[in-house]
Amino acid sequence: MTRQEGSTPLLEFRDINTHYGAVHILKDVNLAIYPGELVCLLGGNASGKSTTLKTLLGMVKPTSGEVVLDGEVVNDKPTSYRVERGVTMVPENRRLFKRLSVKENLELGAYLRDDKEGIEADLERIFSMFPRVKERLTQKAGTLSGGEQQMVAMGRALMARPRVLLMDEPSMGLAPALVQTNFELIEQIHQEGIAIFMVEQNANMALSIADRGWVLQTGKVVLDNTAEALLADPDLRRSYLGQAD
């Protein structure tokens, strides 16, 4: 599913600037995510990718510009407001609640919902997607293996019934074999109609499944194109991602 012409973006940045104290991180960033798209944000270390996601969710406040959700400016709305309206994230390093059980982690994903049956149904859906998670429901999340933690982190995010899922380096720390499975899972989630905005270091893999992409360099968007065009760009990796090959 790709974007329909003329539809309003689900999430949008209009000339966003974000600072940490006096340090200027995001500089006049513009981007738009349409319903059902799979888009990715590339960039070297410390280029501001995680900050972009946190600003989208309101975990970090921009110093100027507008964050727009369904056409509404949400700069002053708390994170919960955005989560309720279908934006959620699988954070960098997964960040599960380590002292809570797997089940409690999943339930917290549905914290803002109160449709009991819907929550039960979504739990079942996640169990069928990740049978291993079901086996470990009562285990403390901190004792799971990296791959299992990734499944729970994705499950936790899906429990919010998102319309757009932000993913911060979902393949970080996974064994090479798992990275492939992980990308397949992301595509599977996308096929269910959930828009995906993925931050990745793994440019080739990410672009091979994405519709569009942006490249961020020291907080500025330096490339904004379709995935095919970006993949074909010979300078992409050398000039912007700071990778040698």
Added chain:
Amino acid sequence: MTAAVRAKGAGKTNVDRFLTVLRVVMIGFIAISLVAFIAQQIAPENPFAEWRHGDEGATRLSWAQYRGLLVTGISQGAMYGLIALGYSMVYGVLGFINFAHGEVFMVSAFTGFIVSTKFDAAGWWEGAAFFPAIIITVALCVIVSTSTAVIMERVAYRRLRGSPRLIPLITSIGVSFFIQEAVRLVFGPGAKGYPSNPDWLEERLPWLGIEVKKLVVIIIAAIAMAGLWYFVERTKTGKAMRAVAEDKEIASLMGIDVDKTIVKTFAVGGAMAGVAGILWGILFRSVINTTGFLPGIKAFTAAVVGGVGNLGGAMAGGVSLGGAEALGPLMILEPWGIPGVSQLRDAVAFTVLILVLLVKPTGLFGERLSSEERA
């Protein structure tokens, strides 16, 4: 310069050596005392006892004495445990020790005094009317202490969110003085007496010989703790609290309102201190503006003994501390022939604190701190 560095390094190892000696001396002293105590229980006229107590030897404790001490210890310890929960919960979510928490307890004991005096004047503090009267009193005490804790958070601590932990800690000491002095200003400096308890509370159970009021204290404290456990472990709000304690940023990503959850944490801790306050009033029937100080510090000790941030540990720490405080003077100090040992219970309580910090600073029941590093 190198000399200075070396001197510093050498100093550190000396401190280490000193601490090791201190640990060995303290544990050795306790071990010898316990052996001497057991010896004098078996044979009061053993040489050690005669050396320390003179020719008539030591006295053996009767079973009834033990039981009395233990029940006293546990009932006080249960109150320490209730207060300790508040220290532990606030530490769990905000990472600082709220030293004004003892005042929340004192405010409840004061409320209990005011309400019970009113009921007594109306003739409700005895007979069948006592039951509705005490329920209303407990409810009012809990409401007042909960409000005190919540207002404290709103006025003093919320604006300090994100500042170094030492700042709210020092603020809490200021808040503590403020509340103590405010209460003294309003109610005067003297101790206030609760009305006499109904007779049945002052009696002892037929064959167990336990004082009814102490048993009541233990039972009510146990119910309150069980309620808290259920709340924290089994309800959605409790789950949110544990999530906030572990990772505020991700908790907010789940849609949890972190500020509200912190307020609820203060409220629940305040309610537990409120229960402890009215129990204290009924047990000791006296309250003064400094009533919160010693129990507060001891509850803090209990929280440290249990491992700060660990709720089960706080309860267990409270009961252990109460028991240690009641039995310690007789089992550790009395065998040395020290006179008037029962007045040394506070010393025993704080020795326990020092000992735990020396031997296992993370607490006896394991530590549960948040994922952020905590100083």
